[in-house]
Amino acid sequence: MTSTHPESGPAELAGLLRTQGDLTDPAWEQAFRRVPRGLFIPDAIWAPDARDATWLVRVERDDPYWSQVVYSDSAVATQADDGAPDGPGGRGRYVTSSASQPSLVLRMLDALDVGEDSRVLEIGTGTGFNAALLAERLGGPNVVTVEVDGQVAAHARERLAAAGLAPTVVVGDGARGAPSHGPFDRVIATVAAGPVPYAWVAQTRAGGVIVVPWGTPYASTGLLRLVVKEDGTASGPVIGRAGFMWLRQQRGLTGGxxxxxxxxxxxxxxxxxxxxxxxxxxxxxxxxxxxxxxxxxxxxxxxxxxxxxxxxxxxxxxxxxxxxxxxxxxxxxxxxxxxxxxxxxxxxxxxxxxxxxNGRPDCERFGATVTANGEHVWLDRPECVVS
Ligand SMILES: C[S@@+](CC[C@H](N)C(=O)[O-])C[C@H]1O[C@@H](n2cnc3c(N)ncnc32)[C@H](O)[C@@H]1O
Structure with a gap:
């Protein structure tokens, strides 16, 4: 169900999120009001086909659905099938890039717990909207974002420039992090991972925080919040649900x-x-x-x-x-x-x-410890390793 403010725009979206209780930090509220989400959404987006929801259809900017979904608390599908949809009539099958749901964006930014001069690595640039919020709050030089898809990255780079923001946009496999731009104080993955790539831990200072949608492609992912330790490992619990698309190389089986x-x-x-x-x-x-x-x-x-x-x-x-x-x-x-x-x-x-x-635990009772030698999943406490 999409909740939309009757008059759609950045200020109205911020107001809606505040009313919902999602926008509580004044600094993020200021960034949200200054960065128009619509600027980052491409002219053509994707929506489930009303006649057969197993397919996606293209929706252009002049369609009322476009502005309705862009300034609502909804994810917006911005790419299908890695940019090469080949379904009948140009339809697509899978969403492969999107602007995340604004309330989820805020929940993740809150969990990131940035300081005013934190240096942040984002994995999964997508539209560039989240990178724009980070750059608006922390300054462009403090934000590096990595996107695997060259076309998606080019769109984000161009939109960020149009917004007057200049985070560094790197095209590449985000699983490797951005070694030549680190170390970082915070890593935020806006794409799911499991296991968590150790490169993110290695490129984060001790005491730093990594927020990542995590789990397996078998189930909806949880939001994992890791704290990096002096010994070069990182550990932490799942703090809630956060359904996301997967890192390209961890997508799991494709095909029927x-x-x-x-x-x-x-x-x-x-x-x-x-x-x-x-x-x-x-x-x-x-x-x-x-x-x-x-x-x-x-x-x-x-x-x-x-x-x-x-x-x-x-x-x-x-x-x-x-x-x-x-x-x-x-x-x-x-x-x-x-x-x-x-x-x-x-x-x-x-x-x-x-x-x-084990008492039918929900995802919040699980956590993970990420080391150079692999990831250990635990229940309740890091000592209780389960896989
Ligand atoms: C949910 S979208 C990100 C949303 C984005 N942060 C925003 O504000 O619009 C996930 C993105 O991760 C990208 N992605 C997938 N695998 C990746 C990888 N291995 N490295 C970097 N980016 C990846 C996808 O191409 C997609 O654009």
């Missing part, structure tokens, strides 16, 4: 599930009492936990159209292994089929039971 699931293959059949409703929604706590404990897991669901409430879950990992579970409301026990070397459903069930035994 049929690419990875051969339903004619021999299967092993069993039964399970696992309640699949708990792992149906992307933002369910169980799903966040299961994703962390079952590497590479993907899932799709198909629902019966006869009103019976029945559905089938398909699990796969790209290796050829797959599993399915047929849900029938009220049955209490469900038929499971598995194929391949990896018994994917057994792994899902073990992870789910672990989640139950």
């Amino acid at each position: 599930w049929r690419t990875y699931v051969d339903t004619s293959a021999p299967v092993e059949t069993s039964a399970s009492t696992l309640d699949p409703d708990d792992i149906l929604r992307m933002d369910s706590p169980a799903r966040f936990a299961v994703g962390l404990r079952v590497p590479g897991l993907c899932q799709v669901d198909f629902h019966a159209s006869d009103g019976s409430g029945e559905y089938t879950l398909w699990f796969y990992d790209g290796s050829g292994a797959w599993a399915s579970l047929d849900y029938v409301p009220g049955a209490g026990e469900y038929v499971v089929e598995q194929h391949g070397e990896r018994r994917l459903f057994d792994e899902v069930e073990a992870a789910y039971r672990w989640w139950e035994r």
